[in-house]
Amino acid sequence: MSILSTEKLSHSFHDRWLFRDLHFGLQSGDRVALVGINGTGKSTLLKILAGVLSPDQGTIVAERGIRIGYLPQEPDFAHLNTIEDFIYSADNKQQQLIKEYERLIELDQCDANELGRISDELTTLNAWEYEHQIKTILNRLQISDFDKKISAMSGGQQKRLALAKLLIDEPDVYILDEPTNHLDIETIEWLEKLLTSGNKTVLIVSHDRYFLDHVCQEIRELERGEVFHYKGDYANFVEKKAERHLSQVASADKARNLWKKELEWMRRQPKARGTKSKSRIEAFYDLQDKSKGPTEHDKVQLKMQASRQGSKIMEIDAVSKSFKSSSIITDFTYTFKKGDRVGLAGRNGSGKSTFLNLITKSLEPDNGHISTGETTVIGYYKQGGLDFRENQRVIDVVKDVAEHIDMGKDGIITASQLLTQFLFPPEKQFGMVSKLSGGERKRLQLMRVLMLNPNFLILDEPSNDLDMDTLNILEDFLERFPGVLLLVTHDRYLLDKLTDQLFIFDGSGHVQLYNGNYADFKFEQDERLKEEKNIKSKDANQQKPAQTTQTKSKISYKEMIEFNSLETDIQRIEDEITALSGKLMEVEDHIELSKIAQDIDRLKNELDNKSARWIELAELI
Incomplete structure (x- = not known):
């Protein structure tokens, strides 16, 4: 029996139906991934299920007393001041006690009686384990300064804060929209374990295939207002979807051919509907709906031309960069070669973005020098997103770069033709950029970068908010890309598939060069940690008798x-x-x-x- 479901759900966006009479249900313990191309209504459906948005038609049916936790793509912290105000709910007694306990132990001189009273209450409520869990979540998501103003936090920090609050509250249903955005790989691996522990009910929209494979048991695809179900992992979904797509294309082609013949009949017959066959007229309109099905060309086409590349690409010589007293990059040297495919790895804040700003000349090094070859054309896909004016049309964003684009062997095409290849039909080309979904804006941003014909391509978190179909096509394009590829991503699948070398930032200024992809690095790292653990265990056993005679550790x-x-x-x-x-x-x-x-x-x-x-x-x- 479903604990959360919809009944005849319908919703429109800018005079276009996203879905009509949709049924979607979750049972206790379901872990479901929701996928689909940008603009199909995935985020809208999540908002409706979470009760954040009211549908145009239909209802949401939820089990009595069920608690739903919702993580939006872009959290809204209106009317909230500090991190502490947000994390500790006023109506949660355990959280308020933990908040007061943390405040007291931070004081130089605290009231021992008050601390004892709160400790007794925490013991009575069995809240010590909960307190440890809260600390673990906050530490993992790099949240420590509780007095910090939320308004002073970056978008990524705010997303992690919203995720922390949701995990601390432990709802009955987790509804997560792109939860891995702004998380480093280690934190994603931790989140996977947390979401799969216990009998959690989870609904996720994510582009991260490894994450979906590790967390979800079922994939549901939202396409043209319908939901299609696939049991199993992402590879099974791709296979079954391809089979279904071929069948749909064949049916739609057949319907289009028949509809053209029936259209001639409709035009030849008298206008008075009463003199026509009513059943044949109804069949005509049914065919008309079916003829709007998918075609073989309903996918993004990437055929961009890379500029010719000379012998000198980019040389980094003993570069260092610090902020205040913190060293970000220390004495780093590297010479880029033709065909280099490098992934940047490291925790958030370890220096990856600083490195990109240095090589793109938006930041100057403290020491050292960066020299770029004369024929090197850099294309930089930034994590920040697309810059546009509120009154700017989609086609104007492209024409600001060029009205005609050189496609190499395929000749020169117009900005409008290029937009069509990137799945922006004429009605969207002349619409406002502000009306595009987050994923559609990312796709438009990617197109603007590629139309410059770069031969040194920098992609900073390209998978954020892009749909699976666009990502698969981008992967195919990047595998054939003849220039230098520099990739920053938390998507382990992308790192494994597209890179053969890593720059690993440890956060202290040192950058390690590693030959191999992330899977190779992770395997070696795990083996080394096991070996170190075994050595420490042996040392501890050997030293144990000597330690018993030493002074005892102090208990808190x-x-x-x-x-x-x-x-x-x-x-x-x-x-x-x-x-x-x-x-x-x-x-x-x-x-x-x-x-x-x-x-x-x-x-x-x-x-x-x-x-x-x-x-x-x-x-x-």
């Missing part, structure tokens, strides 16, 4: 509270196991027996964990 007030509560918890769990074990002798129904056995296993695992923690704290005491 919070850990003392935890130690006392563990004794009570362990006794309670042991009593529950004893009671359930007795029931096993009395129950005959095999289903009930199985349930009791599962409960005993769960309690034993919990007992082991709490006993291990009790021993750990007892050693400190």
